[in-house]
Amino acid sequence: MPELPEVETMVRGLRGVLPGRRLRRLEVRDPSLLQGCTATSLMRRMRGGTVADVGRRGKWVVIELEGDVGLIVIQPRMTGGFWLIEPDRPEHIRLSFHLEKPDATIWYCDARRLGKVSWYQDAAVAETAFGRSHGPDALRIDRDDLAGRLARTSRGIKPTLMDQKVLAGIGNIYADETLHRAGLHPERPSSSLSADEITRLHRAIGEVLARAIELEGSSFDAGYRTVLGLEGGFLAQNSVYGREHQPCPSCARPIRKTRIAGLIGRPTYYCPTCQVIPPSTSRSR
DNA sequence: CGGTTACCCTGGATGC
DNA sequence: TGCATCCAGGGTAACC
Structure with missing residues (x-):
């Protein structure tokens, strides 16, 4: 579903909460969304990491961690999205970001499971991957x-x-x-x-x-x-x-x-x- | 190589 | 009410 404006809105919402927060645990509830990494390796890497920044590249949500933890890229595709609050408790939860101080959870949900989640070593590697399949951002192209x-x-x-x-x-x-x-x-x-x-x-x-x-x-x-x-x-x-x-x-x-x-x-x-x-x-x- | 199609998934809406 | 059918914001592998 999300195109650039929807992804930008997600990113702005996450940016108000995530940067500076420590990740007690990343829970991968549906490993089939993962691309190029396993649930265990991703969870091990993320545990205890601190979020440095949240950004957008085209329709990708990019969550960057401090130090050499790397970054998570989430492509919501048709039905992916994030929840910062608990209306009832969202359905179709695929990832749970368990934050600490204070304890809180951010959910990534995706009914149709067409979305993808990947991990990249650093910003340069992610940038290269993005560039292989994307042109300039629609808001920045001259x-x-x-x-x-x-x-x-x-x-x-x-x-x-x-x-x-x-x-x-x-x-x-x-x-x-x-x-x-x-x-x-x-x-x-x-x-x-x-x-x-x-x-x-x-x-x-x-x-x-x-x-x-x-x-x-x-x-x-x-x-x-x-x-x-x-x-x-x-x-x-x-x-x-x-x-x-x-x-x-x-x-x-x-x-x-x-x-x-x-x-x-x-x-x-x-x-x-x-x-x-x-x-x-x-x-x- | 450029252009086009099949297919990936599943929930919700609509129609019989 | 129950069941079948259609529809959907994206993207990519495979095909012509």
Whole structure:
């Protein structure tokens, strides 16, 4: 579920609590999430460690420990999330961070278990691993870098925006919102965008993500919540995602829901009036 | 190599 | 109520 704004919200929540705290014990309740390390080795390493910092790389949550303890990287994927409080006691707990002074527990939960947890020796090793599968962070990429990356591919602009190797952090919701804000059809070949369109798109990415972070991300159903168990407010103010048949905020014509090439089984929402493919760049369908 | 699809998992919503 | 079906915010291996 979580895309950049949801992960950023998790990280901000954790950052208020974890840095400086000593970890009495890390409990791995579901070893199948671990990548490249065993539950025993991870628990042994973490025991007694002190958290130095919590950060975000794309959609990764990075928890760095002091000394040579290394760092834990958590990829929440679709349904992963953290809980700082006990509403009842969350379901689907996969990791428990048992803190001390005062005693407290932070849970990492993941209903669908698609998320991943890994351990890295140090920040440089983690950075290298990240770089192998990711481009620049969507909040930091500059306009010309984005332009160069789009020029290199003819696939639809939406699958390209969601490709973490191109830029890191955008998923299905924010791709749709960004493209609507920029007035671009999701199937426009990436390399067909004009300089002006790229500038618009770059600006829309920054604006949409910043707004979503302010509103603490997007919640629906029983999915994503902030670390305090609260719903994010973005989907109450967004333009297209999840709004099939509802009026476009710009032109009031109905939003359309569809499926597009390159994105298997995932919905795409757009405004057929505000987001059109110019005749010169249309592809046969 | 670029682009696309199958598949990983499971809970919740919807429909009959 | 019970059961079947569909749906989902991500990512990667494998395929054409």
